[in-house]
Amino acid sequence: MxxxxxxxxxxxxxxxxxxxxxxxxxxxxxxxxxxxxxxxxxxxxxxxxxxxxxxxxxxxxxxxxxxxxxxxxxRLALGEVVFHLSIEDNDTNCDYDQLFGKYMTDQTVEILIEEPHLTKNFQYQNLIRFLELAVTNCKDLKYLLLVTKKDVEDFDKQRTNMGQIKADLERRQITLYIKYEDTLHDRKIYLSNGYIIKIGRGLDIYKASNPMYSIGLTNYKYRKCKQTDVDIWRTSHTAGK
Structure with missing residues (x-):
């Protein structure tokens, strides 16, 4: 053969x-x-x-x-809303962990991330912050499927950045598979324990630190936010139900 x-x-x-x-x-x-x-x-x-x-x-x-x-x-069919938050412009205390960390548990072994725009440095930083939370909270995480759009201006740079993220996760025994869909618009995060995170802006909810060297530079619970809505859905396939 x-x-x-x-x-x-x-x-x-x-x-x-x-x-x-x-x-x-x-x-x-x-x-x-x-x-x-x-x-x-x-x-x-x-x-x-x-x-x-x-x-x-x-x-x-x-x-x-x-x-x-x-x-x-x-499993991606929406069930019932278990959490809703309207974030107003310039709100703080909205770190990813504060928003949805409690739903990311040891029962999460796979995660689907649909995030259309991953081309700017701050967008990659947002992704890394989410992945850090996933690695911390989801002790048995094995697989991540990331769906995004191609960077039409610099696809080589995007592939390089994604490659670095993929390699780092592999060192932690987590497989990252990247799928490019140029028509992608919706933003959501599916956790295999049965929860779906829907944010109007996706992971891009933070304003730039201004001035740069001020409280909120690294601890995002102090970072000012953009206006958006956050909904956590529990599907009929939620683990433990």
Whole structure:
């Protein structure tokens, strides 16, 4: 069996393992990548019989992937609001931990982050602040799926920055998968323990420290905020329900 086929097989085996252990975000990604690689291999297979056999297997994995997609869509369906806060312009005491830290628990093993705009330094800093909270509160976190838009002005810089974040998380045994969707508009964070965080501005809720060297430079509970709304939803799949 070729190297490509072996790599596809390894991805699909891991996908099944993640599926069975409840890590459905990671399973979906692995199914997609494994099926794609297997399709590339099959397209070059000269033996008609072998090709038909592979296509049967691919169909089975595609059915699994579609079932995973349906489960994810079901879990992303909003349930009931358990927390609402209207943040007014220049409000303080709105650090991420204060807003939603208590919902990020040990039962969170996967996180989906939909954040359209990650191109400016302060936007990366906001992402890092959130990831620091995730690493601190979610002791068993294994997988992060980040969906964002490409930086049309400097995609190379964006890939470099994302690569640094990805490598740092890997050193902590956390996998980061980055997906670029140019039509992405909505902002939300899905926690696998069943909570969904929706912020009108996404992670971009803070004003610049002014003057720069003032209280709030590093401790964001003192940082002035932009006007926005924060809603925490609890889905029917909330862990422990």
């Amino acid at each position: 070729s190297t490509v086929a072996l790599q596809a097989k390894a991805l699909l085996i891991r996908a099944v393992e993640c599926d069975q252990s409840g890590r459905i975000l990671e399973a979906q990604t692995l199914y997609q990548d494994g099926i794609s690689q297997l399709m590339d291999f099959v397209s070059d297979e000269p033996d008609e019989g072998k090709r038909k056999g592979f296509l049967v297997r691919i169909k089975e994995y595609m059915d699994r992937a579609n079932a995973i997609k349906a489960r994810i869509n079901g």
